[in-house]
Amino acid sequence: xxxxxxxxxxxxxxxxxxxxxxxxxIGYYDLPLTDITYLSRLDKFTQKHIVVVGIGGxxxxxxxxxxxxxxxxxxxxxxxxxxxxDPITLKSSLEKIDLNDSLFIIISKSGGTIETISVFKYIxxxxxxxxxxxxxxxxxxxxxxxxxxKEEIETFYIAKNVGGRFSVLSSVGLIxxxxxxxxxxxxLKGAKKIRSDFFDDDGEIKTALLKKASFYAExxxxxxxxxxxxxxxxxxxxxxxxxxxxAESLGKKxxxxxxxxxxxxxxxxxxxxxxxFLQLIVxxxxxxxxxxxxxxxxxxxxxxxxxxxxxxxxxxxxxxVKFSELINMQxxxxxxxxxxxxxxxxxxxxxxxxxYYMGQLFYYYELLTSLTGKMLDVDAYxxxxxxxxxxxxKEKLQNKNL
Amino acid sequence: xxxxxxxxxxxxxxxxxxxxxxxxxIGYYDLPLTDITYLSRLDKFTQKHIVVVGIGGxxxxxxxxxxxxxxxxxxxxxxxxxxxxDPITLKSSLEKIDLNDSLFIIISKSGGTIETISVFKYIxxxxxxxxxxxxxxxxxxxxxxxxxxKEEIETFYIAKNVGGRFSVLSSVGLIxxxxxxxxxxxxLKGAKKIRSDFFDDDGEIKTALLKKASFYAExxxxxxxxxxxxxxxxxxxxxxxxxxxxAESLGKKxxxxxxxxxxxxxxxxxxxxxxxFLQLIVxxxxxxxxxxxxxxxxxxxxxxxxxxxxxxxxxxxxxxVKFSELINMQxxxxxxxxxxxxxxxxxxxxxxxxxYYMGQLFYYYELLTSLTGKMLDVDAYxxxxxxxxxxxxKEKLQNKNL
Numbered sequence: 001x002x003x004x005x006x007x008x009x010x011x012x013x014x015x016x017x018x019x020x021x022x023x024x025x026i027g028y029y030d031l032p033l034t035d036i037t038y039l040s041r042l043d044k045f046t047q048k049h050i051v052v053v054g055i056g057g058x059x060x061x062x063x064x065x066x067x068x069x070x071x072x073x074x075x076x077x078x079x080x081x082x083x084x085x086d087p088i089t090l091k092s093s094l095e096k097i098d099l100n101d102s103l104f105i106i107i108s109k110s111g112g113t114i115e116t117i118s119v120f121k122y123i124x125x126x127x128x129x130x131x132x133x134x135x136x137x138x139x140x141x142x143x144x145x146x147x148x149x150k151e152e153i154e155t156f157y158i159a160k161n162v163g164g165r166f167s168v169l170s171s172v173g174l175i176x177x178x179x180x181x182x183x184x185x186x187x188l189k190g191a192k193k194i195r196s197d198f199f200d201d202d203g204e205i206k207t208a209l210l211k212k213a214s215f216y217a218e219x220x221x222x223x224x225x226x227x228x229x230x231x232x233x234x235x236x237x238x239x240x241x242x243x244x245x246x247a248e249s250l251g252k253k254x255x256x257x258x259x260x261x262x263x264x265x266x267x268x269x270x271x272x273x274x275x276x277f278l279q280l281i282v283x284x285x286x287x288x289x290x291x292x293x294x295x296x297x298x299x300x301x302x303x304x305x306x307x308x309x310x311x312x313x314x315x316x317x318x319x320x321v322k323f324s325e326l327i328n329m330q331x332x333x334x335x336x337x338x339x340x341x342x343x344x345x346x347x348x349x350x351x352x353x354x355x356y357y358m359g360q361l362f363y364y365y366e367l368l369t370s371l372t373g374k375m376l377d378v379d380a381y382x383x384x385x386x387x388x389x390x391x392x393x394k395e396k397l398q399n400k401n402l
Numbered sequence: 403x404x405x406x407x408x409x410x411x412x413x414x415x416x417x418x419x420x421x422x423x424x425x426x427x428i429g430y431y432d433l434p435l436t437d438i439t440y441l442s443r444l445d446k447f448t449q450k451h452i453v454v455v456g457i458g459g460x461x462x463x464x465x466x467x468x469x470x471x472x473x474x475x476x477x478x479x480x481x482x483x484x485x486x487x488d489p490i491t492l493k494s495s496l497e498k499i500d501l502n503d504s505l506f507i508i509i510s511k512s513g514g515t516i517e518t519i520s521v522f523k524y525i526x527x528x529x530x531x532x533x534x535x536x537x538x539x540x541x542x543x544x545x546x547x548x549x550x551x552k553e554e555i556e557t558f559y560i561a562k563n564v565g566g567r568f569s570v571l572s573s574v575g576l577i578x579x580x581x582x583x584x585x586x587x588x589x590l591k592g593a594k595k596i597r598s599d600f601f602d603d604d605g606e607i608k609t610a611l612l613k614k615a616s617f618y619a620e621x622x623x624x625x626x627x628x629x630x631x632x633x634x635x636x637x638x639x640x641x642x643x644x645x646x647x648x649a650e651s652l653g654k655k656x657x658x659x660x661x662x663x664x665x666x667x668x669x670x671x672x673x674x675x676x677x678x679f680l681q682l683i684v685x686x687x688x689x690x691x692x693x694x695x696x697x698x699x700x701x702x703x704x705x706x707x708x709x710x711x712x713x714x715x716x717x718x719x720x721x722x723v724k725f726s727e728l729i730n731m732q733x734x735x736x737x738x739x740x741x742x743x744x745x746x747x748x749x750x751x752x753x754x755x756x757x758y759y760m761g762q763l764f765y766y767y768e769l770l771t772s773l774t775g776k777m778l779d780v781d782a783y784x785x786x787x788x789x790x791x792x793x794x795x796k797e798k799l800q801n802k803n804l
Contacts, residue, residue, distance in 0.1 A: 055673070055674060055677050056674070056677025056678055057677070060678070071490045071493075071494050083674055084635060084671075084673060084674055084729075085673055085725050085728045085729045085732065086633075086634050086635050086636075086673075086725070086729055087700050087702040087704045087724070087725035087726050087729070088473045088634065088635070088636060088700060088702060088755070089634070089635040089636070090704065090725060091473075091702070091704060092473050111714075112714065112716060112717060114717060114720060115673055117711075117714060117717050117720070118706045118717075118720050118723075118725070118728065121706050121707055121709045121711070121720075121721070122704070122706060122707060122725075124707065124709050125707035125709065143713035143714045143716070144713075144714070146712070146713040147711055147712055147713050147714060150712055150713075164677075224626070224627075224687065224689060225626075225627070225666055231488075232488050232490065232491070233486060233488050233490070233491040234488070234490060234491070240678075243678060243679060244677070244678035244679070247678060247679045247681060247682035247686075248677075248678060248679075248680075248681040248682065250682070250686075251681050251682025251683070251684070251685050251686030252681075252685050252686070253685055260685055260686055260687050260688065261686065261687060262682050262685070262686030262687055264627055264666075264668070264682065264686070264689070264690075266666070266668065269486075271457070271486060271487055271488075271517055272457060272458070272485055272486055274788060274791065275457050275458025275459070275566075275646070275650075275788070276458055276462070276642075276645060276646035276649060276650060277645060277646070277649045277650075278650075278787070278788050278791070279649060279650040279653050279654075279785045279787040279788050280649035280650065280652070280653025280664050280666065281653070281787075282653070282787030282788065282790070282791075283653050283654050283655055283662055283664070283786070283787035284649075284652075284653030284654070284662055284663065284664030284666070285626065285662050285663060285664055286662065287626060287666070288666075298489050298490060300489040300490060300493070302489045302492065302493060302524070304520045304523050304524060305523055305524060305526070305527035307523045307526055307527065309519075309523070309549055310548070310549055310552055311545035311546075311548040311549050311552075312513075312514065312519060312545045312546070312549060314514060314545070315514060315516060315519050315520075317796065317799040317800055317802075318516060318519070318520050318523075318799055319523070321799065321802070322489070323487050323488070323489035323492060323520070323524075324489050326487045326520065327486075327487045327488055327489070329795060329798050329799065329802075330487065330791075330795055332798065333791045333792075333794040333795040333798060334791045336794050337790045337791040337794055340790075353490070383681045384685070385680070385681040385682075385683075385684030385685035386676065386677070386680050386681050386684065388684070388739045388742075389676065389680070389684075389732075389735045389736045389738075389739040390735075392735040392738050392739055393731060393732055393735040394719065396731050396734065396735060397719040397720060397723065397731065398719055400719075400723070400731075
């Protein structure tokens, strides 16, 4: 991948060294190097339907990869996600699943996520808990882990120091992706490439990451919104993954000042959102940075045919243009337009839509998040703000049963 | 629907009067009163696949309704959307369509939208243009309108003074929805209810709308982000419709000062985004208002079963709770939490997930947009900022062919 910045940022060697030190206690950095032979424990499962039961970091990464690659899927298996307590969605999702030919993967880092356990219990009302049809992925020694041991369920753990939203390259993402037949080695290889570019080389990616993080942090009060404008529908769930990573990691009290800081992520898809959000970027307040995410080679030759339509002669200029060229020319036109308007922007371009580049993108964004968090003086790895809502819910549930 | 505000805003009778006057020249206000007998012209079409070819305002409203109601769909017909120039998505969408049993609805207000005409041309390379399989919806006298007349295609017009993003209750939305068997009369009836609540009564909805718009405008520099936190997956595409309406209407130069103003919409889905964006709302900068959108009655009795799981006894409090209750308790917990944190919030509650309330929601948000636009001193109905990008694209296409 190539990352080109059209704004200036500082290179702060101290921040780089602090991130380097974080590798001793933050687990995601070394995930691309982890031994993954444990995945062979999955080969005994032959079900057609793979059902991920999990929410947030337990599903978003897997979804991002699956949506990105579903167009070239070779497996006969079907991947489903049960994420929500919404009864209508839960029921319509279950209708698409053959319960007698399904492997349920229950994923909860804490082992006690209320949405996940509620849906898990619902599944247990139609299917007994047995080691043929269930897998657990959870923290070592969590309640779910203990249940797995007791019931002899194939149970995989998540390393304690790998946060949910940083877990796509751990068992959380690799297990469902491996079951779906995706080449997870190539996924890790992509991540490893960015890892060594950043930690071992003084190359372009390292420079881009350091400059970008410093610009975002320095101008946080001015540019409080960071839009990711991805030019392909394939990126729709990658955008959602980015939104979680960015919002939940950076929206925090500062460690030293206790000031509430953060940056607001917005996920956009081109060209669709040229007809929606774009007007606000062009003529609204100058409070946004924009990252354009492009696929250089769609490996597709579909063209606009050479049709001349009466009265629509003005659009004959698009005849014989490949759609893959057209979409990238659309991106380039908006880039040119926003450059003229002095919107701080950068471009990430990947060569093609394959799993190797997905691995690069995951690791790139994780590093960017760590760096920006460090510069904003926040702990990028916790989420204390969501605990209060959980406590209130438990109270409500308890009072209900009185 | 009920709208409860937990912040204070002014009631400005002048703004109300200005909006009242707008009814003479802005077309969307009276759409709920329009004669829709023209829809009977559609009864001759019997195709199974209904394919909407359109982008932005030409598809987002229809999608919002279809996603909201698909769970209770009675029709055998299947609705498809061809929105984008992304070649991979275009091809995989076409694979799902039986071309010999499809009605293509080409929708473009200007009649020359480059994405729509490019996809239309592509369809024409596999299917001849004939009056049995095509419908056009466009501005009177647009190039597409003229082509329709020439080729004797069933062509419907959009009133000149109805903007794309305000067009869901016009032929743009009603035609595909009618073909899909949805009760469009009930949709309009819902909109009409809000229309008369606002223009003819001094009731709660009018008060809420006026206060909300004035608060959003007055504190624009402070709260520059407006999150819509919708508690059901059914709202996913309604959120996207809201994002377009809000961003494209309000992100503008002020009419008098030429200052760049605007408010940034964010669409969230609960409870999923409690595990994503919520942390940023709770602990990030206080730059967001939040509207909670709730369904009072899901008409669903699915329960968490009375299962006790070893080690997970702490979650037995959720046993025997209906999922419909659980999701609303989750919303209420977050509402309570954010109230304590002084986040400016309001709640919109609809009785159930039916098309009548969808009509109410559309009209409510359109009015809120008009009011907020008026208070921000912008023209809510144009989109001059997107023209420049289109011009650059045309230039690029022209140079390519030299």
